[in-house]
Amino acid sequence: xxxxxxxxxxHPRRGQVIEIRTLVGHPMETGYRHDNFGRPIPRNIITRFVxxxxxxxxxxxxxxPAISANPLFTFTTVATExxxxxxxxxxxxxxxxxxxxxxxxE
Amino acid sequence: MSxxxxxxxxxxxxxxxxxxxxxxxxxxxxxxxMSAETRAMQEDEAANPATLWLLxxxxxWVRKAGRADVSCATCHGDASKSxxxxxxRYPAYDTSAARPIDLEQRxxxxxxxxxxxxxxxxxxxxxxxxxxxVARQSRGMPITIRENATLAPFIERGRxxxxxxxxxxxxxxxxxxxxNWGRKLGxxxxxxxxxxGYPLYRLEWQSxxxxxxRLRNCLAGVRAEAPPYGAPDLVDLELYLMWRARGMPxxxxxxxx
Amino acid sequence: MTTRRDVLRSAxxxxxxxxxxxxxxxxxxxxEAMRKVVGDAKIQRGKVTLDLPPLxxxxxxxxxxxxxxxxxxxxxxxxxxxxFNEKNPQPNIVSVYLGPRAGRASIFAxxxxxxxxxxxxxxxxxxxxxxxxxxxxxxxxxxxxxELS
Numbered sequence: 001x002x003x004x005x006x007x008x009x010x011h012p013r014r015g016q017v018i019e020i021r022t023l024v025g026h027p028m029e030t031g032y033r034h035d036n037f038g039r040p041i042p043r044n045i046i047t048r049f050v051x052x053x054x055x056x057x058x059x060x061x062x063x064x065p066a067i068s069a070n071p072l073f074t075f076t077t078v079a080t081e082x083x084x085x086x087x088x089x090x091x092x093x094x095x096x097x098x099x100x101x102x103x104x105x106e
Numbered sequence: 107m108s109x110x111x112x113x114x115x116x117x118x119x120x121x122x123x124x125x126x127x128x129x130x131x132x133x134x135x136x137x138x139x140m141s142a143e144t145r146a147m148q149e150d151e152a153a154n155p156a157t158l159w160l161l162x163x164x165x166x167w168v169r170k171a172g173r174a175d176v177s178c179a180t181c182h183g184d185a186s187k188s189x190x191x192x193x194x195r196y197p198a199y200d201t202s203a204a205r206p207i208d209l210e211q212r213x214x215x216x217x218x219x220x221x222x223x224x225x226x227x228x229x230x231x232x233x234x235x236x237x238x239x240v241a242r243q244s245r246g247m248p249i250t251i252r253e254n255a256t257l258a259p260f261i262e263r264g265r266x267x268x269x270x271x272x273x274x275x276x277x278x279x280x281x282x283x284x285x286n287w288g289r290k291l292g293x294x295x296x297x298x299x300x301x302x303g304y305p306l307y308r309l310e311w312q313s314x315x316x317x318x319x320r321l322r323n324c325l326a327g328v329r330a331e332a333p334p335y336g337a338p339d340l341v342d343l344e345l346y347l348m349w350r351a352r353g354m355p356x357x358x359x360x361x362x363x
Numbered sequence: 364m365t366t367r368r369d370v371l372r373s374a375x376x377x378x379x380x381x382x383x384x385x386x387x388x389x390x391x392x393x394x395e396a397m398r399k400v401v402g403d404a405k406i407q408r409g410k411v412t413l414d415l416p417p418l419x420x421x422x423x424x425x426x427x428x429x430x431x432x433x434x435x436x437x438x439x440x441x442x443x444x445x446x447f448n449e450k451n452p453q454p455n456i457v458s459v460y461l462g463p464r465a466g467r468a469s470i471f472a473x474x475x476x477x478x479x480x481x482x483x484x485x486x487x488x489x490x491x492x493x494x495x496x497x498x499x500x501x502x503x504x505x506x507x508x509x510e511l512s
Contacts, residue, residue: 003161007152017466025158027312030475032452058464066448066456066475068424069312070155073457074471078464143416143426293503294420309421363420 002026002097006087012079014105020051020059021074024089024097030065046091049073053103054083063091079105128284128298130353136297139288140363144309148361156238156307156359159231159314163239166232172223178236181220185243193241194356195250197345199257206260206345210237210316211336228335234314238305241358249302249356251349264346267339273330294363300351301344303360310363317344390481393447396454397485400445401493406485411496413446413484422476422502427456431468431486431494435461441468443487450480476502 007021024046031043049061049071059075067073082105088098137145151157167178167185182188197206200215207215213236214225226233253261268279282291283299290296304317311319318340322332333339397406414428431441440463446456459470468486476482479501486494 001162003158005152005157005161019469021152021471023152023155023157025155030452053464056464058462060460062455062458064455064457065453066451068473068475070158072153072155072471072473075459075461076465076467076469078466080464141416141418141420144420144424146426147424309424312423 002089004087004089004097004099006085006099006101008085008101008103009079011104011106014079014081016079017076018079019074019076020085021072022049022051022087023070023072025070026089026091026095028063028065028067028069028071032065044092044095046071046089046095048088048090050088051075051077052086052088053077054081079103081105128350133300133351133354134287134298135300135302135354135357136362137303137357137360139295139297140361144361144363147307148303148357148359154307154359154361156305156314156361159235159238159305159307160242160359162231162235163237163242166236167239172217172221174220174222176221178216181216185239189240189243191244191247191250193244193358194247197251197341197348205338206257206341208318208341208344209241210318211341213237213240229316229319234305234316237316238314238359241305241356244356245358246355249348249352249354251345251352253349257345257349260342261346261349263339264342264344264349267343268346268350273325273328275328277328279324299347300354301347302351302354303357303362305358306360306362308362314359317347390449393449393454393483397445397447397483400443400458400487401485404491404493406493406495408495410488410494411444411484411486413482413496413498415482415498415500417500419476419500419502422478424473425476425500425502426471427474427482428471429469429484429486429496433468433486433488435463435465435468437463438489440489441465441486442489444468444470445485445487446474447483447485448476448480449483450478451476456482476500478502 002025004022004024009018012018026046027044028046029041029044031040033041035041043065045065046063049063050057051059058077061073063071083103084100085103086098086100090096137148147153170177193209196212197208200207210228210233213233217223217225271278279299282296287296287298301317305314307314318335321340321343325332410432412430416426419425427446429444429446431444433439433441435441441461443461444459447454448456456474457472461468481497481499483495483497488494
């Protein structure tokens with residue numbers, strides 16, 4: 001089961017630029033490693049991250065094998081209104097994980 | 107001989123060490139030997155990858171299992187109360203085993219005894235998650251291993267393992283971690299080897315792992331054969347190391363390079 | 364002053380003909396990856412701040428921060444930030460697409476770096492201009508590493 005930890009300030013003021021921190025559990029297997037028998041371990045990474053704020057996309061990122069395992073990614077957004085932040089990670093082997101977090105703007 | 111092996115041999119010739127007990131004021135956590143960025147990862151639970159394992163552990167704590175169909179919570183209730191202080195005094199003497207056992211073995215004893223379920227495999231995701239969750243409840247508390255008549259022979263066995271030269275490189279733990287801590291090995295500082303934060307997220311592993319996994323890495327490093335997980339020799343060494351670190355605060359789940 | 368970048372750019376044609384070591388990026392493949400993003404546009408120095416620790420505990424997890432000086436208004440904002448490396452097997456690290464709603468052009472990620480090398484961050488602005496910053500990092504390897512088992 002994929003786990004993710006999202007950090008959003010609890011009560012931002014309207015218009016405040018806030019930092020959103022995302023941490024998701026994923027091995028981010030690069031595809032460049034080999035097992036004990038010399039066989040290549042196939043690539044298995046998250047390739048895309050999208051965040052929407054009440055349905056509107058506020059950040060998108062392409063991840064490559066150079067992103068560490070259990071990716072941590074932080075970006076900013078303007079706190080415009082209360083509602084829902086939705087985070088979606090997709091990648092190799094039909095990986096898809098979504099998490100929603102409420103945002104309460106004063 | 108590789109460059110690293112040459113460096114190790116030079117250290118061996120330069121210093122002999124005896125596994126002497128380090129006074130508390132001199133004891134320094136591995137956290138002090140790493141970069142500010144890695145320390146920041148450990149301090150902030152929202153940035154610590156081990157938190158992902160804690161979330162799993164939290165779920166496992168309340169999940170019913172085994173023929174007895176009970177969860178940890180059924181007997182132990184709220185972990186933050188019932189498990190507080192437990193990890194700080196492990197490995198602990200177990201009367202039915204008639205020897206000390208570590209936290210992983212204690213959890214498996216509950217698993218097979220109280221839950222009547224299959225034990226978790228060592229280093230499995232579930233066992234690591236549950237051990238990390240239980241140990242986290244002691245975060246900040248001082249490690250408390252008291253040397254009494256019952257534990258003394260096991261601590262002594264651990265001390266001997268720590269001081270004994272072994273492996274193809276014929277080195278002891280003490281030579282690096284008592285006599286040469288703070289010096290560099292292959293560009294990295296040698297820590298004092300206090301297991302203050304286990305299970306921990308090791309950047310090298312890109313995963314949470316146990317103290318036994320780390321000890322087996324060290325043994326591989328001196329080209330010694332590592333005992334299997336759960337072997338009494340490893341638990342004795344864990345016990346000695348925790349005793350050697352007594353008084354230091356538990357940092358679980360720590361982050362280390 | 365003739366920088367290494369200037370030499371690389373001018374020698375681009377020559378370097379491209381060399382056969383790269385299989386599975387290893389080179390400064391040339393990094394330039395190629397950058398060109399895919401930037402096209403023929405000139406990449407100017409400035410506006411971008413790239414922050415990595417100069418000495419790294421373990422190349423598996425490296426703190427990487429990029430920020431771009433920009434008002435982030437609907438008419439003047441950072442559209443994308445692209446980060447490249449020259450010694451990992453693959454030249455791309457991350458590409459982030461932003462808009463005025465970001466408020467600030469500031470991102471942080473934990474990345475893998477295979478070796479001591481130069482990292483490059485390129486910002487694409489809404490007016491079509493490209494800006495870059497680079498930083499050299501030193502990556503040490505862990506002692507007493509286990510075999511993959």
